[in-house]
Amino acid sequence: MNLEPALEAFFAEADELLTRMEESLLGLESAPDDSELINDIFRAAHTIKGTAGVFGFDDVVRFTHEVESVLDRVRDGEIAVTPDVIGLFLRNKDHIGALVRAVAEKTDIDDAQRADGETQLAELRVLLGKPAAVPAATGLVAADKPAVGASAPDMESGSGNWHLSLRFGTDVLRGGMDPLSFLRYLRTLGDIVHLTTVIEALPNWLKLDPESCYLGFEIDFRSDASKAEIEGVFEFVRDECVLHIVPPHAQVSEYISVIRALPEDVTMLGEMLVASGALTRAELERGLALQAGAASAAVEPTAEGEQPAAAVAPPPLGEILVETGAVSPGVVDAALTRQKQVKDAKAQEARSLRIDADKLDQLIELVGELVVASAGVQNVAQMLAQSQLTEASEVLSRLVEEVRDQALSLRMVQIGATFQRFQRVVRDVSRDLGKDIELQISGADTELDKTVVERIGDPLMHLVRNSMDHGIEPTEVRIAAGKSARAKVMLNAYHEAGSIVIDVADDGGGLNRAKILRKAIERGLVPEENQLSDREIDRLIFEPGFSTADAVSNLSGRGVGMDVVRRDIEALRGTVEIDTEPGKGTRIRIRLPLTLAIIDGFRVGIDKASFVLPVDMIVECVELAGATRDAARIRGYLDMRGEVLPLLWLRQVFDIHSDAPPRRENVVVVQFGQTKAGIVVDHLMGEHQTVIRPLGKLFSSLRGVSGSTILGSGEIALILDVAGLMKMAVSGTTVSQAELAGSAG
Structure with missing residues (x-):
């Protein structure tokens, strides 16, 4: 099996x-x-x-x-x-x-x-209240409970063991359950003193179904476990088996009732009980005789028109308990409500289906190929200009887009489960540090791609631990500063401009910029004569090997962690920003794409090269021509309805030269976080479903580009990294033609 x-x-x-x-x-x-x-x-x-x-x-x-x-x-x-x-x-x-x-x-x-x-x-x-040592044979402590309820001496069995009559259903094997595994599990609660295998249900070998189970067992079992614990052993096949449990020192009548309830021959089952020591032969014979007499009395005729008492249906248990005053009607109603809630919860669980992650990844890959193929059909339809074909391609494109959205939604999971992991981290680390810290979580229902969730866990772990170790002050310092003794670390997630933003914040002392700059100069990361802005000083904590800790501890001081955080986040096509206020706290903001697989892209062109921008980052597109164009080239920015919009010429960034510069250009206004900028391009070529393909290790360091995609025509287009482009604009760097040619190849 x-x-x-x-x-x-x-x-x-x-x-x-x-x-x-x-x-x-x-x-x-x-x-x-x-x-x-x-x-x-x-x-x-x-x-x-x-x-x-x-x-x-x-x-x-x-x-x-x-x-x-x-x-x-x-x-x-x-x-x-x-x-x-x-x-x-x-x-x-x-x-x-x-x-x-x-x-x-x-x-x-x-x-x-x-x-x-x-x-x-x-x-x-x-x-x-038990001995620390445990007998190796059973893994349980010695019995310290009295035997379960004795009865009248003349009707009590002499056996001090539990007796189990067990009959597995025919479909138990088909359900993936092995009957012997339950017997092995039973032995962890005590000792099987005697076991008889019941094979009466076995058919002729010609009719034997190897996938069906025909076995039953009569078991004498010595244990101090409760009946509920013994029943719990068979919890997972409770609907697929018949189980009768007779307690130690039970009345003989209980054994007789079990014998008569089972499908096998009464005499045969009685002999099994005698052989196992559960009953003596005298007890068996007397019990069968007494029950036979009781059965005959039960069918004696009654007065004319009367029905036997057994035929009258008993009232519901809830009514009996209320009438006797054992419970109030409210308690019964609450119990019934709870039962309904449990039933509804199980029904909801039955609607869920666990899917292997690899199968889901394969589905996304196939959807990606379908998107590319659909784009190819659209290109053919546009070239042939046949109305029926064009209409059919538009319908196909719409359906593919819906399939894409549904497929991607399968990979979207809430980030709350990842956030909850840090409750334990904050609890344990705060005790190690001797600080009183609580974790506050918001935005736990924010959804993003499963792959992003899996890969963001470690960077968040570093940031949370760093906040507790470096950000939160000792309790006495907080009290002296007029703060509450209990500090806070806050995790928040929300959507913004087509991205997901995760904030890791604390109400600690904020970054000590003077100490950071001093440490950076000591380590040779910054020349002493350099004048750095507050923002540049803050970002020094992400430099490799940098640490402000005065001593190495289990949590910090080795200079690793924050640079790994930055690298991991940038590998997810994300960015990390710092906002700190001395004495008030620090907020580290991580901005990530919603998905790493397929996006809605906007295609632009420079000469013969094609590029794709994420639609979610685009605010608007405007034409740049004439005097406005000339003025923008001189100033480097554009007056957008009274707002200064910095411009970035994509042609210059990627060092693309052509014999005939375009007569007019276009500005694609993009927004990343709270920052807006204009990307100047030659052509606007419309929206394009974009399947993101990685560039590979050889081109992983290519600046301003986050990936590539295949167009419907079979051409390669580079997906632009808006955040990276803004950094390049600030530093004044470009990408050479050789780099572009290599990545396109």
Whole structure:
């Protein structure tokens, strides 16, 4: 049986559950009495343990079982929710994650992790009031609970074990479940004293279906686990099996009821119970005789017109509880409402479908090829100038655009999950630093491309840690400055001008520009005689090897981190800006494209070369001719309705020469952040769906260009990097013809 798909689903689900577990634990710090959060944590641990048990991941089961036991005591109010308990559970969550990763990677955890896990187990057992050491045979502590309910001596079974009558459904194998894995998992809760395999349902070998399950089991089981824990073993096949659980020292009548409820021959099942030691032969015979007598009495005739009492349908349980005064009507209504919410939530989950990321990437690639092919059809239609073909190509183009938008939306995910990861980071690092810091999150529902989300995590991690270490002052300094003792680190995301903006801000002391400049001069990054603006000084923190830390620590001082942040963000075609105010705090603004795959582009031309600008960055286009053109060339800017618009001649930037300069030019007004500029081009060639192709390592350092695309005609067009062009305009640099020829090739 191929269990790989089921295993992959388990690993993905475990990752989600552990994330949810961490979020709920962090929420408990501010709301320790929130029972819903405690239940969420318990359910996450219980689900991981149950699924791991099905697959036979004993290390995960053994550790998570102890965590679950402590969580159960927390749910019952027997263990108080304190910062130390939350800290232990967070460490438990990390260790469960390490165990699951080890299974996924088919490796083993290292000695340090294993020792830490044993230390955590000892701490959990102390909370449970149990010995720190555990017998190796079962991984559980010795039984310390009284036997489950005894009855009248003359009708009580002598067995002190649980008895399980288990019949798997015929489709259990088709569902990807292995019956033996559940028996292995059961053994983690105790010892299987006796097991009889029931094969009465096996058909003639000619009718045997190898994908069907015909097995049943009669199991005598010794354990101090509760009935709920034993039932939990079979949680994932509960709808695909028949399960009867008889507690230790149960009345004989309970065994007889189970015998009569099962499809096999009563005598045969009775013999199995006698052979396993669950019943003596005398108990079996007496129980069968008593139940037979009770059955005959139940069918005795009643008075004329009466119906047997058993035929009268009992009232609903809720009505009984209300009538007896056990609960109020409001409690019953609340319970019914909760049941409906759970049912609706499950129905909503059933509408979701987990998709492999590689398949999604392949879909985007195919959509990209479809966009290029559609552009080719449009070119042919325009050349042939046939009305029917033109109309058909326009319909095709519209449909391709809709397919593109829908395909890209599949890759759009909310950034909130990435932001939530930093709750734990802020909690742990603030304790290490001895500072009181809280994380405030806004814009968590902002969506952007999954690839961008995955690659922005590390840069954000550096920025958040840097804010806590360098930006936030010690508590005594904050109080002396009249600030609150509790500092804030803020993460915010929002859309702006076709980009996504992520702010990492703090209410700390701001950047110490004098110290930054002094350190930069000491390290030879800036000549001492240079006069730098505040903005230029701020950007020095992104220089390789730069650090203002006076001593090396676990968090900073080695001069790596901020330069990596800048590199990683620029690799995503993004930019990073700094806004700081001494004594008030610092805000680092990251601006990123929404997607790295397909964009709406606007095609422009210089001589015979084609370039593409992102439509989302374009404000308007104006003609530049005559006296206005001459004046603009002299001044370097354009008067746009009373607003000064700096101009950038694309021909000069890319050093493109032609024998016959154009008689008129056009200005494409673009906006990047809060800055506007005009890009002067020869021709405006209209909108163009643009499939972004990387330039490759050889041309990765090409300035002013972020990628390339294939036009419908088969030609190559370069995608312009607006932010890079503005930098080039400031520095006065150009791109040589050799560079352009190389990239086009």
